[in-house]
Amino acid sequence: MAKFRVYEIAKKYNKDNKEILEILKANHVEVKNHMSTIGDEQIKMIENALKPKKEAKQDHNSKKQENSKRKDNKKAQNMEKKNNKKTQEVKNNKNNSRNKNNDGDKKILRKDNPQNSQKFGKNNKKNKKFNNKNQNQNQEHKKKKKTSGPGAFIKPEPVKKPEVDPNAPVKIPPVLTLKELADALSIPANDIIKKLLISGAGMLNVNSELDFEKAEEIAMEFDRLVEMEEQVDVIEELLKEEEEDETDMIVRPPVVCVMGHVDHGKTSLLDKIRSSHVTTGEAGGITQHIGAYVVETSNGKITFLDTPGHEAFTSMRMRGAQSTDIAILVVAADDGVMPQTIEAINHAKAAGIEIIVAINKIDKESANIERVKQELIEYELVPEDWGGSTIFCPVSAHTGEGIDELLDMVSLTAEVLELKANPNRKARGIVLEAQLDKGRGPVATVLVQKGTLHVGDAVAIGSAHGKVRAMINDKGKRIKTAGPSTPVEILGLSEVPNAGEVMMVMDSEKEARSVAEKFIAYGREKMLSETKQQLSLDDLFNQIQAGSVKELNIIVKADVQGSVEAVKQSLVKLSNDEVAVKVIHGGVGAITESDVNLAAASNAIIIGFNVRPEPAAKDAASAEKVDLRLYRVIYNAIEDIEAAMKGMLDPEFVEKVTGHAEVRQIFKASGVGTIAGSYVLDGTIQRDSSARIIRDGIVVHEGKLASIQRGKDAVKEVRSGFECGLVMESYNDIKEGDQIESFIMEEVPR
Numbered sequence: 001m002a003k004f005r006v007y008e009i010a011k012k013y014n015k016d017n018k019e020i021l022e023i024l025k026a027n028h029v030e031v032k033n034h035m036s037t038i039g040d041e042q043i044k045m046i047e048n049a050l051k052p053k054k055e056a057k058q059d060h061n062s063k064k065q066e067n068s069k070r071k072d073n074k075k076a077q078n079m080e081k082k083n084n085k086k087t088q089e090v091k092n093n094k095n096n097s098r099n100k101n102n103d104g105d106k107k108i109l110r111k112d113n114p115q116n117s118q119k120f121g122k123n124n125k126k127n128k129k130f131n132n133k134n135q136n137q138n139q140e141h142k143k144k145k146k147t148s149g150p151g152a153f154i155k156p157e158p159v160k161k162p163e164v165d166p167n168a169p170v171k172i173p174p175v176l177t178l179k180e181l182a183d184a185l186s187i188p189a190n191d192i193i194k195k196l197l198i199s200g201a202g203m204l205n206v207n208s209e210l211d212f213e214k215a216e217e218i219a220m221e222f223d224r225l226v227e228m229e230e231q232v233d234v235i236e237e238l239l240k241e242e243e244e245d246e247t248d249m250i251v252r253p254p255v256v257c258v259m260g261h262v263d264h265g266k267t268s269l270l271d272k273i274r275s276s277h278v279t280t281g282e283a284g285g286i287t288q289h290i291g292a293y294v295v296e297t298s299n300g301k302i303t304f305l306d307t308p309g310h311e312a313f314t315s316m317r318m319r320g321a322q323s324t325d326i327a328i329l330v331v332a333a334d335d336g337v338m339p340q341t342i343e344a345i346n347h348a349k350a351a352g353i354e355i356i357v358a359i360n361k362i363d364k365e366s367a368n369i370e371r372v373k374q375e376l377i378e379y380e381l382v383p384e385d386w387g388g389s390t391i392f393c394p395v396s397a398h399t400g401e402g403i404d405e406l407l408d409m410v411s412l413t414a415e416v417l418e419l420k421a422n423p424n425r426k427a428r429g430i431v432l433e434a435q436l437d438k439g440r441g442p443v444a445t446v447l448v449q450k451g452t453l454h455v456g457d458a459v460a461i462g463s464a465h466g467k468v469r470a471m472i473n474d475k476g477k478r479i480k481t482a483g484p485s486t487p488v489e490i491l492g493l494s495e496v497p498n499a500g501e502v503m504m505v506m507d508s509e510k511e512a513r514s515v516a517e518k519f520i521a522y523g524r525e526k527m528l529s530e531t532k533q534q535l536s537l538d539d540l541f542n543q544i545q546a547g548s549v550k551e552l553n554i555i556v557k558a559d560v561q562g563s564v565e566a567v568k569q570s571l572v573k574l575s576n577d578e579v580a581v582k583v584i585h586g587g588v589g590a591i592t593e594s595d596v597n598l599a600a601a602s603n604a605i606i607i608g609f610n611v612r613p614e615p616a617a618k619d620a621a622s623a624e625k626v627d628l629r630l631y632r633v634i635y636n637a638i639e640d641i642e643a644a645m646k647g648m649l650d651p652e653f654v655e656k657v658t659g660h661a662e663v664r665q666i667f668k669a670s671g672v673g674t675i676a677g678s679y680v681l682d683g684t685i686q687r688d689s690s691a692r693i694i695r696d697g698i699v700v701h702e703g704k705l706a707s708i709q710r711g712k713d714a715v716k717e718v719r720s721g722f723e724c725g726l727v728m729e730s731y732n733d734i735k736e737g738d739q740i741e742s743f744i745m746e747e748v749p750r
C-alpha cells in the first residue's frame with residue numbers, strides 16, 4: 001500500500017495542511033500532524049471530501065445556471081482524472097524517497113515541500129505535453145494518410161466528416177466576433193443576428209465583438225455549450241522544461257538566504273560565516289561581491305545569497321522559479337521579534353520555504369533566548385524542544401559561537417529536503433543581480449540551478465542573450481564550468497537582464513537570440529499581465545464563482561497594533577464554505593514596497609487603516625496590479641470585503657486624490673486657528689475638497705478644508721508649485737513637515 005505524508009496530499013490538491021487535517025479529523029482518522037503518513041484509503045476519503053459540491057441552486061427556468069452546472073461537473077471530472085493520473089505518478093516517483101523519509105531517527109523538518117509540488121506540476125505538464133504530442137502525431141499521421149503515400153493515389157479514402165457531438169462544448173476565445181462565433185457553432189451568422197433582434201438584444205452585425213459571457217448566452221439560445229479556450233502563455237511555453245529522470249539527479253548544495261529585522265545582525269552573520277569558512281588559498285579573492293557565495297563545511301557546500309532575503313522571495317519569483325531552499329531568520333536575542341522579523345516570516349511562509357531561526361547576539365548580557373522562542377510561537381515557529389518542528393540556533397556573529405551548529409542544521413535540513421539536480425544537462429538558472437559594467441559590458445550573477453554552465457554556452461535570459469564569454473566565481477576566480485547551486489558572474493550578454501529572470505542554455509546562439517526576441521516582442525508589461533491575474537475586490541465574487549479563489553489573502557497595515565489585531569480577527573470571521581479569509585501579514589506603519597511585493601507574490605489585497613502607501617509602494621501596486629484599499633474606519637473595510645465576497649460591492653463613490661501639499665510653516669491667528677503655510681507638491685488643492693493630514697505615513701486627521709489663502713486673498717484652488725495657507729475645519733494640530741492630501745469623492749457607475 002502506498003503511503004504519503006499529509007502535506008504531500010495537501011500540496012497535490014493545492015490545499016492547506018490544516019484543511020486536509022480537518023477532513024481526516026471529520027472522518028475520525030487520527031493523525032498527529034502534517035508529517036503523518038496516510039494510505040490509499042484515507043487519500044480516497046480526502047478526494048471524496050474535496051469533490052466540488054453539487055448543491056448549486058436549482059433554477060429550472062434558467063438555462064444559464066444549467067449550463068454552469070454542466071461546466072462544474074465537467075471540471076470535477078477533469079479534476080478527478082488529473083488527480084488519478086497524479087496519484088499514479090506520485091506513487092511511481094515517491095517509491096525511492098519514501099524509505100528515506102521514514103528513516104526512524106532522522107528528524108523530519110519539512111512542513112511542505114515545494115520540490116514535491118514542483119514534481120507534481122511538472123509531471124502533469126509533461127503528461128499534457130505528451131498527450132498533445134501524441135495527438136499531434138495522430139493528426140499528422142491521419143493527414144499523411146490522406147494526402148501522400150502510395151495509398152493516396154490508388155484509392156483515395158473517402159473524407160470522413162468529423163463526428164460532432166452536439167452536446168460537446170465548443171472552445172472559443174475570450175473575445176470574438178459574431179461571425180467567428182457563428183463559424184465555431186456551425187450556425188449561420190444571420191440566424192444569430194435574427195434571434196438577437198427578436199429577443200430584444202438589439203441589432204448586431206457579423207463584426208460585432210462579443211465577450212465570452214455574451215457568446216455563451218447566444219450559444220445557449222441555440223442549445224449549445226461553449227467553453228473558454230485555454231490561453232497559451234507564450235512565456236510559459238518558452239520556459240517549459242522536459243521532465244527529468246530522477247536517476248540522473250545527484251545531491252546539490254542548499255541555497256540559503258538570511259532574513260531579519262534591521263540591525264539584528266544579518267550582515268555580521270554572513271560575514272562571520274564567510275570569513276571562518278574559507279579554505280586556504282581562497283582567502284585572497286574573498287572580497288569579491290557577486291550577490292552570493294559558497295562556503296565549505298564538514299557536511300559539504302552551502303550557497304548563501306547575500307541579496308536581501310525578501311527579494312529572493314518576491315521579485316525573483318516573477319517567473320515562478322524559486323531561488324532559495326532555506327531561510328535563516330536572524331533575531332537579536334536582546335531585541336526579540338520586531339516588525340521586519342514578522343515580515344520575513346510571512347515572506348518565507350508565502351514562498352513555502354523552510355525557516356531556521358538563528359538567535360543572534362547571545363554574547364550580550366541582555367540576551368534572552370527564551371523570550372525570543374516564546375515570541376516566535378505566535379508565528380507558528382515552535383522549537384523542537386517545545387514539541388514543535390522549527391530549528392533554533394543560538395549564535396553570536398561576534399564571537400562565532402554556535403555558527404558551526406547553525407551550518408550543521410542547514411546541512412541537516414538540506415538533507416531532509418533531498419535537494420537534487422542533474423549536473424549533466426544544459427544549464428538552467430536564475431539571475432540574482434545584473435548591472436552594466438563600464439569595462440565589461442552587461443554582467444549578470446546567475447545561480448545555476450540545474451545542469452552545468454560552460455564558457456562558450458549560448459544563453460537566453462529574458463530579453464538578453466549571448467554566448468558566455470567568461471565566468472567568474474564568488475572568490476573572483478575565472479572558471480570554465482559551474483554546476484548546480486553555484487553562483488557565477490557571466491559576461492557576454494547582449495543587454496542587462498532583470499533579476500529573477502530565468503537563464504536557459506540553448507543549442508545555438510541563433511536559438512538563444514530567437515528566444516530573447518520573443519521575450520522582447522511580448523514586452524515585459526504584457527508578459528506580466530499575461531502570466532498573472534492579480535486579485536481585486538471588485539472581481540472577487542467572479543473569481544470565487546469561477547473557483548479560482550479559495551483563499552482570500554489580506555495584508556493589513558494600520559497606525560496602531562490594536563487596529564491590526566482587531567481587523568485580523570474580524571476579517572478571519574468572514575470565512576465561509578467557499579473562501580477562507582487569511583491575513584498573511586499585519587503590521588504598524590505606512591504601506592511599503594515590500595508589502596506590495598508580498599501581496600503580488602501571494603495574490604493578496606492590502607488594507608490600510610489610517611496609513612498611506614509610500615510613493616514606491618504606490619508605483620509598485622499599480623505596476624503589479626495589487627488592489628490597495630485605504631480606510632479610516634475598520635467597519636467600512638469589513639463591510640466592503642463582506643460585500644465583495646457576496647458580489648455586492650458597490651463603490652458608487654470613489655476617492656480621487658487631487659493633490660499634495662507640504663506644510664512648511666505654521667502660523668496661529670486668533671479667530672482662524674492654525675494656518676498651515678504650505679507648498680503644493682503636485683496636483684491642486686481645492687477649497688471644496690476634503691483633506692487628510694499625514695505624518696510619517698500615518699493619517700493623523702481627516703476632514704474638510706475650511707479655507708485656502710494666497711497672500712491676503714481667499715482662493716478656490718492652488719496649483720502645484722505655489723505656496724498657500726491652508727486651514728482645516730475644526731483641527732488645529734497641524735505641524736511643520738506634515739503632508740496634506742486633498743481629495744474629492746467621485747461617483748463611478750459600476
Ligand SMILES: Nc1nc2c(ncn2[C@@H]2O[C@H](COP(=O)(O)OP(=O)(O)OP(=O)(O)O)[C@@H](O)[C@H]2O)c(=O)[nH]1
Pocket residue numbers: 260261262263264265266267268269360361362363364395396397398399
Ligand atoms: N554583541 C553583538 N553585536 C552584534 C552581533 N551581531 C551583530 N552585532 C552588531 O549589531 C549591529 C547590526 O549588525 P548588522 O550585521 O549590520 O545588522 P543587519 O541586520 O545586517 O543590519 P541591516 O543591514 O541594517 O539590516 C552592528 O553594530 C553589529 O556589530 C553579535 O552577535 N553580538
